[in-house]
Amino acid sequence: MNALDLTFGALADQTRRAMVQHLLSGEMTISALAEPHAMTLSGALKHIRVLKKAGLVRSEKRGRTVWCRLDPEPLRQVMDWVSHYDAFWNSQLDALSAHLMNESEGQS
Amino acid sequence: MNALDLTFGALADQTRRAMVQHLLSGEMTISALAEPHAMTLSGALKHIRVLKKAGLVRSEKRGRTVWCRLDPEPLRQVMDWVSHYDAFWNSQLDALSAHLMNESEGQS
DNA sequence: AAAATACTTGACCATTTGGTCAAGTGTTTC
DNA sequence: GAAACACTTGACCAAATGGTCAAGTATTTT
Secondary structure, three states: OOHHHHHHHHHOOHHHHHHHHHHHHOOEEHHHHHOOOOOOHHHHHHHHHHHHHOOOEEEEEEOOEEEEEEOOHHHHHHHHHHHOOHHHHHHHHHHHHHHHHHHHHOOO | OOHHHHHHHHHOOHHHHHHHHHHHHOOEEHHHHHOOOOOOHHHHHHHHHHHHHOOOEEEEEEOOEEEEEEOOHHHHHHHHHHHOOHHHHHHHHHHHHHHHHHHHHOOO
């Protein structure tokens, strides 16, 4: 599996996207990250592992607690991939407006 | 499953991303879309169904052939979601450069 | 030293995913 | 009307996903 597969896959889940969003407010522990979600710690841990495998989350152990933080790089790669379609959807909009212009020609 | 789940999930696969990319060049039939990939038509069809379920691909039957085209809307939603992190990674870069500035203070 | 905290690991389970093959349907083409 | 074409569907399979629970480890706290 390549990087984009892992990143898109990690983001294809509500729980994990919420975790990413939650991490925007800064570093937090595994338990803090898990707490808002209606599942066991073990369950949440699996999600965190998916995020780490995708490189979206980095962690560091201090004493008995593990602190997690966002790594924005994979998100940037997603951004880059999706950006390629900018031109496409702009041209789609152009096509649409051209179509509408054309439609209105016959009128009045 | 919500729209983002489906879209991110659909894009979490090399074959499907290649199909999306391929569709940039315009409308194409199921078989044309399937042909570049080392799998049976049935296999490719499953991927196309995933893309359709995510709303990334729309299709229309003309005679015995089915023509597929891209719908950019779900990509736009992905773009929107990821864009929220712009501010974050910019601030990360800021933090990094501040850190580097700080490091270099002790020198020379 | 015992207890509580903060994970971590492994076994298990149901469902989904990504692929196969074989047979079926509807539309051209000959 | 028969054959070829372009899908479509359904049965099957192995592996991955998303969850559970129970037991284990390492680090504080008391």
